[in-house]
Amino acid sequence: MKIAVLGTGMVGQAIAGKLAELGHTVTIGTRDVQNTLANDQPNFYGNPPFRVWQEQHPQVQLATFAEAAAQGEWIVNATNGEGTLAALHAAGADNLAGKVLIDIANPLDFSHGMPPTLSVCNTDSLAEQIQRTFPAAKVVKTLNTMNANIMVNPNSLAGGEHTVFVSGDDSEAKDHVCDLLRSFGWRDIIDLGDIRTARGPEMLLPIWLSLMNALQSPLISLRVVR
């Protein structure tokens, strides 16, 4: 598949790298290609700048949001939740129409200080906002409930005995996304229902942050026992 990954951060890198490893043709989308490549500073978490990552992954192309989205048969939203709608507008509604749009973002709000809260929740969600704004896209929410490394290597934690969720209005799109998740190694995939059910996984953020703090590790995930 030709897949566009929007976002150059840790999540975008992890997803793009895994997709390329699995043989997909991947283009990463960014707001400003020159700016992204010119940045030579480690990020907030001390990770090397994007340019270093790209030198290690020469098969992954870097392009504008619009160029990447135009090339992609599927789109992955791995931008910051704050910037998601602007990034998707830059990608262009026509370039999203009819395509599976995998939304991995969390709508983090840092305006109340640390830890972040959510900019939307309870009676709405980022995934619903995306689906309403781009009604011709087939939005599927998934993978927003764990660390980027665990997203693409679920078997690296607890032998893979944990759960990933999918939410979306289009059943066929969800089936495709489940196949993709299985190709990452996921075995316990729960279809929560329509796009409104994305509120649940988005609202896991506060407990995830508390758990990371209590357990002093980001290598945590949830298993639904039943």
Place this chain on the structure above:
Amino acid sequence: MKIAVLGTGMVGQAIAGKLAELGHTVTIGTRDVQNTLANDQPNFYGNPPFRVWQEQHPQVQLATFAEAAAQGEWIVNATNGEGTLAALHAAGADNLAGKVLIDIANPLDFSHGMPPTLSVCNTDSLAEQIQRTFPAAKVVKTLNTMNANIMVNPNSLAGGEHTVFVSGDDSEAKDHVCDLLRSFGWRDIIDLGDIRTARGPEMLLPIWLSLMNALQSPLISLRVVR
């Protein structure tokens, strides 16, 4: 211990029954004792009225919120989240002062229809509201993230291999609550931190409701894998 359980619903019954079985002296608190005993209708879920339950548990006393709270060395809030603050005001701040107050409630809001949303979340929680309103009580949030039967019989599901959370500002109170949870059979207990961390478990409600719907069972719980 002498323990007051505020609330006559399924959660109150399950907790009171378990505490009595473990040898504690339990008084259930309600707004109006005569009304509670006069009710002879099954509830919304088809369960028998409180009177039937009490006939099966004659060692558990029924009293007003204030009488129950006055007698209890510990207080369990098993009321509806909507009615929690009113119930605790009826119980009386003096009857709560200095005591462990175990908050099991979820702040459900049915005004937007089904499924319910939360009346408070993200930047506040019901547990924080209780702690602010009754600063002399030692509020510990726990057990709000699973079905009432699983709360008191964790080993009835997946061999007990799932997680319960505690949040609160008073470490000693949390230690006591952890001992109580262990006496119920809980083995995986995570202390999330201060009372603000109650936002996380309260915000699990939407995914819990989606999971119940997707899996067609309320017998579900979460295990934190790490």
